[in-house]
Amino acid sequence: MVKKVLVTGGCGFLGSHVCEFYRQKGAEVIAYDNMTKQELQRTGFAVESARSYCSDFLNGIGVQVVRADVRNLGELMDHSSGCDYIIHTAAQPAMTISWEDPLLDTTTNVMGTFNVLETARKHKIPTACCATIHIYGNEINNTLKEAETRYVRDPMGIDENHPTLEGTLTPLHASKHAGDVYVKVFNDTYNLEAASFRLTGIYGTRQLGGEDHGWVANFAIRSVMDWPLTVFGTGKQARDIIYATDICEAFDAFYRTRKPGAYNIGGGPDTLISLLECIDMLGDITGKKPTVTFDPVRHGDLFYFVCDITKAKRDLGWEPKIKPREGVEMLIEWIRENKNLFGG
Numbered sequence: 001m002v003k004k005v006l007v008t009g010g011c012g013f014l015g016s017h018v019c020e021f022y023r024q025k026g027a028e029v030i031a032y033d034n035m036t037k038q039e040l041q042r043t044g045f046a047v048e049s050a051r052s053y054c055s056d057f058l059n060g061i062g063v064q065v066v067r068a069d070v071r072n073l074g075e076l077m078d079h080s081s082g083c084d085y086i087i088h089t090a091a092q093p094a095m096t097i098s099w100e101d102p103l104l105d106t107t108t109n110v111m112g113t114f115n116v117l118e119t120a121r122k123h124k125i126p127t128a129c130c131a132t133i134h135i136y137g138n139e140i141n142n143t144l145k146e147a148e149t150r151y152v153r154d155p156m157g158i159d160e161n162h163p164t165l166e167g168t169l170t171p172l173h174a175s176k177h178a179g180d181v182y183v184k185v186f187n188d189t190y191n192l193e194a195a196s197f198r199l200t201g202i203y204g205t206r207q208l209g210g211e212d213h214g215w216v217a218n219f220a221i222r223s224v225m226d227w228p229l230t231v232f233g234t235g236k237q238a239r240d241i242i243y244a245t246d247i248c249e250a251f252d253a254f255y256r257t258r259k260p261g262a263y264n265i266g267g268g269p270d271t272l273i274s275l276l277e278c279i280d281m282l283g284d285i286t287g288k289k290p291t292v293t294f295d296p297v298r299h300g301d302l303f304y305f306v307c308d309i310t311k312a313k314r315d316l317g318w319e320p321k322i323k324p325r326e327g328v329e330m331l332i333e334w335i336r337e338n339k340n341l342f343g344g
């Protein structure tokens with residue numbers, strides 16, 4: 001059982017769920033976050049209240065919130081001392097920001113992940129890191145067929161043996177891939193018990209999604225707020241979306257099983273949904289059809305991903321539970337209760 005956990009990016013969307021998950025289990029939890037969340041600035045939300053929202057929530061449930069940076073090895077060493085698990089969710093997660101500010105992207109994602117692993121090695125702490133399915137690259141786009149509302153692929157699922165970095169690359173591809181490679185390096189070279197979770201599209205409560213990052217929440221917020229939404233490309237882009245708490249269960253499964261390596265973590269074929277289908281579902285749940293405009297596809301976009309989660313099922317004994325309709329309804333309810341965060 002985890003007694004004390006350091007969660008980098010703990011005040012972010014996924015990190016806050018990890019913190020809550022371990023507080024509910026009675027663990028001591030440190031949220032380690034520099035409170036930047038760069039992509040918030042461009043959402044048009046009430047940025048200052050949105051920024052403090054997660055840290056206020058965490059303080060309220062007894063999480064120790066530390067304002068510190070993963071680029072600072074010394075601070076990481078100090079704050080992780082005595083922990084028995086590190087979960088590294090801090091990142092520059094947006095592809096758009098990666099090409100606008102490649103230095104921020106590489107220092108955060110490459111050096112940040114390296115520092116977390118180096119800290120874990122020195123303190124001998126098992127560690128789980130967040131990669132992304134983008135590390136496979138967008139050559140996958142050339143293997144798809146176009147159905148009425150989504151892109152399709154046969155076979156549906158993509159496993160961890162699929163080649164990485166194929167296609168047109170952005171700084172985010174390189175930086176998240178480097179983090180994933182460093183997890184293997186620290187495992188192979190130093191026997192660090194470390195896993196890299198290659199995550200698909202995540203959604204859930206406390207997700208301050210905008211056009212740069214977090215598309216399910218971006219669409220859901222705009223639908224509830226009666227704001228128009230923009231789709232880049234055809235809208236047939238599809239993902240096996242996964243609810244945040246299902247990923248918390250996967251982190252915990254890794255702590256118990258300690259089988260190092262890379263894992264594709266997503267909802268699997270049952271949760272595949274396209275942007276157009278998600279917009280339809282939102283209209284159905286809210287009872288009003290969002291206004292949609294279409295803009296050209298963005299540089300680097302990946303049109304399709306479904307995780308083959310066979311390895312995670314087998315090695316971690318884990319599988320996701322929450323289906324899109326149930327998860328999106330929880331998300332909508334949270335947005336309705338927190339309209340003030342978005343300027344409503």
Ligand SMILES: NC(=O)c1ccc[n+]([C@@H]2O[C@H](COP(=O)([O-])OP(=O)(O)OC[C@H]3O[C@@H](n4cnc5c(N)ncnc54)[C@H](O)[C@@H]3O)[C@@H](O)[C@H]2O)c1
Binds near residue numbers: 011131133199
């Ligand atoms: N949300 C998704 O759909 C998705 C998909 C695939 C992978 N991921 C990965 O999952 C992880 C969590 O994503 P998220 O959606 O919760 O992102 P998020 O932006 O909500 O949270 C990231 C947090 O990291 C913090 N942070 C950024 N730079 C930092 C630094 N230098 N030092 C300390 N803290 C820093 C931010 O302030 C923020 O609170 C990331 O690694 C991301 O790449 C997310």
